[in-house]
Amino acid sequence: MELIFAVTVGVMVTCSVFLMLRGHTFAVVIGLTLMSYAVNLFLFASGGLALHKPAILADGAEYSDPLPQALVLTAIVIGFAMTAFALILAIRARADLGNDQVDGRALPGDSLANKESQGKMRQNPVSSTAKNTGGKTR
Amino acid sequence: MHLPALPVLLPFFAAILILYPWFNKRLHLQRLVAQFALLMLVAVSMLTLFKTLADGPIGYAMGDWEAPFGIYLLADPLAAFMLVVTSVLALCTHLYACGGEDKTGRFFHPLFMFQLMGLNGAFLTADAFNLFVFFEILLIASYSLLIHGGGRERTRAAQHYVLYNLIGSAFFLIALALLYRAFGTLNIPDMALRAPELPEESVPLAQAGGLLLMVVFGVKAALLPLHFWLPRTYSTTSVPVAALFAVMTKVGVYSLWRIHSVVFGHDSGELSDLGVVPLSWLSGLTVLAGAIGALASQTLRWLIANLIIISVGTLLMTVAMGTTQSVAAGLYYTLHSTLMSGAFFLVAGLILMQRGQAEDRFVRSRPLLYPIFTGVLFAVTAMAMIGLPPFSGFLGKVFILQAAIDSGDAIWVWPIVLISGLAALIALSRAGTTLFWRTQGSVVPEAKEKLSNVHLVAAGLLVATTLVLVIGAGPLTEWSLRAAQDLHTGVTLNYLNGGQP
Numbered sequence: 001m002e003l004i005f006a007v008t009v010g011v012m013v014t015c016s017v018f019l020m021l022r023g024h025t026f027a028v029v030i031g032l033t034l035m036s037y038a039v040n041l042f043l044f045a046s047g048g049l050a051l052h053k054p055a056i057l058a059d060g061a062e063y064s065d066p067l068p069q070a071l072v073l074t075a076i077v078i079g080f081a082m083t084a085f086a087l088i089l090a091i092r093a094r095a096d097l098g099n100d101q102v103d104g105r106a107l108p109g110d111s112l113a114n115k116e117s118q119g120k121m122r123q124n125p126v127s128s129t130a131k132n133t134g135g136k137t138r
Numbered sequence: 139m140h141l142p143a144l145p146v147l148l149p150f151f152a153a154i155l156i157l158y159p160w161f162n163k164r165l166h167l168q169r170l171v172a173q174f175a176l177l178m179l180v181a182v183s184m185l186t187l188f189k190t191l192a193d194g195p196i197g198y199a200m201g202d203w204e205a206p207f208g209i210y211l212l213a214d215p216l217a218a219f220m221l222v223v224t225s226v227l228a229l230c231t232h233l234y235a236c237g238g239e240d241k242t243g244r245f246f247h248p249l250f251m252f253q254l255m256g257l258n259g260a261f262l263t264a265d266a267f268n269l270f271v272f273f274e275i276l277l278i279a280s281y282s283l284l285i286h287g288g289g290r291e292r293t294r295a296a297q298h299y300v301l302y303n304l305i306g307s308a309f310f311l312i313a314l315a316l317l318y319r320a321f322g323t324l325n326i327p328d329m330a331l332r333a334p335e336l337p338e339e340s341v342p343l344a345q346a347g348g349l350l351l352m353v354v355f356g357v358k359a360a361l362l363p364l365h366f367w368l369p370r371t372y373s374t375t376s377v378p379v380a381a382l383f384a385v386m387t388k389v390g391v392y393s394l395w396r397i398h399s400v401v402f403g404h405d406s407g408e409l410s411d412l413g414v415v416p417l418s419w420l421s422g423l424t425v426l427a428g429a430i431g432a433l434a435s436q437t438l439r440w441l442i443a444n445l446i447i448i449s450v451g452t453l454l455m456t457v458a459m460g461t462t463q464s465v466a467a468g469l470y471y472t473l474h475s476t477l478m479s480g481a482f483f484l485v486a487g488l489i490l491m492q493r494g495q496a497e498d499r500f501v502r503s504r505p506l507l508y509p510i511f512t513g514v515l516f517a518v519t520a521m522a523m524i525g526l527p528p529f530s531g532f533l534g535k536v537f538i539l540q541a542a543i544d545s546g547d548a549i550w551v552w553p554i555v556l557i558s559g560l561a562a563l564i565a566l567s568r569a570g571t572t573l574f575w576r577t578q579g580s581v582v583p584e585a586k587e588k589l590s591n592v593h594l595v596a597a598g599l600l601v602a603t604t605l606v607l608v609i610g611a612g613p614l615t616e617w618s619l620r621a622a623q624d625l626h627t628g629v630t631l632n633y634l635n636g637g638q639p
Contacts, residue, residue: 102301
């Protein structure tokens, strides 16, 4: 069981690292989500893996460590909130910057980027999209 | 006595109160409530500091659950010092924000309060997982504060900052899982107690966890390969937020003191001095990277952000030295550099409001509206940041240099600290001459309506804290030595539970 568990966590982390190194925010957010799943599993395993043991106290029986379960619960809630925030920020950045690259610079030939934002990124501090979405530039 | 819980609860309740819809349209009332809460916070922090200095560390069991089941808050002099410096900084930056920056978006005041709640909680907690939770609270508040007011540049900086810190949080959890497996506890005093007698098979796990934790705190503190997010983030966000963020990097340094100096300190058996060698290399290189960045800066705020990197690198060197004296010197330097970096951002805010389109770029532009007042503030903060006498930076650096002699690290610490001072001197002289003397035309007409007296008072107050640090240097250094000693002796679980140390 330890082997399956370790391989699962490892594969998930590998995939998440691959996704997080992509340029599009969508892939990065998916990568972060996968990463948090893998981390939660890892955290869960920190109490030791045990089969057929009661989750919490039971009479006379050995029980599995309840603390990691509490930690995982907290980590899941926090992870959800943070992923939601990252997603909203990515949408906001898509509107403000006119493309969904993490760096905010559209690549040539990017089908997802607004046409007018391409090549205009460096010279013009206020793009038309930023004005339309109520973005305010100081 | 509920004193240690108050610095967390006060901003929390203030934030909840301000969030009520009744306050939505009443901005002045929001400001009043927040200012009142901040004044209370300063008073509570001072009281905590004096009480801990007089009676030793105070433990506080949340919900009266005793360790190892419950979560402890631990107010020792080190934590209390950080509370005081944070609350003073917050009071002044919040006052500055009341000059008009809080109108550029919604929920500035509640977010500011939540930010403080996270910061204070991170300083006070005695539990590693609880530290993670408070880190997340301060981070999610900082994400929102960072993009407060909106704008393309801010969104772009925020995207990097948020994604980067989310990955950092994932690393934090992995480290905690490793440490829990190795130690069987996440209570920091308990971990310190168990570290010397860790069974052989747990040592590699604990080492991996400890080093991973160092990476996480390095992200927060802006250690060399992990510091690239800092200049853009700090220089694009609004001025009061950037000033408050001056304390954020110090949270990373503080956590290194709290966990690495204690759990992985000098007498922790196989775990002794974990990661000290890479940390000393990287901290020295951080200072040099900051110095190069400072010399290459094109705007004042970018320059200040690089000066923050220099000061953080200097602090990390004191962590790497690892003696009681070095922690004491580092603590005094933390007080100075937090307040002065914050003050410098506020001064930069004054300057950029008076220069119209040129903002804080180093180009020839129109003269300032209040050249003398702004100039004096700029000169004082610049001299303090460089480390010229008679201001607090000078004393802070002298203490660090002395501590380096005592710990035998003088050979690498001295050149780095002194070269970085020289680089800061050159960069700031160039900045000052351009901003104040290379002028043409007449004063910017909108400057008068943009710049309110509140701005001037807030910036002046925060700059004046350097004088307090200099005049009170005697007792302050004595107290920081006490704080460092208390940190290194540590607190036992038995003491936290109300028994004898």
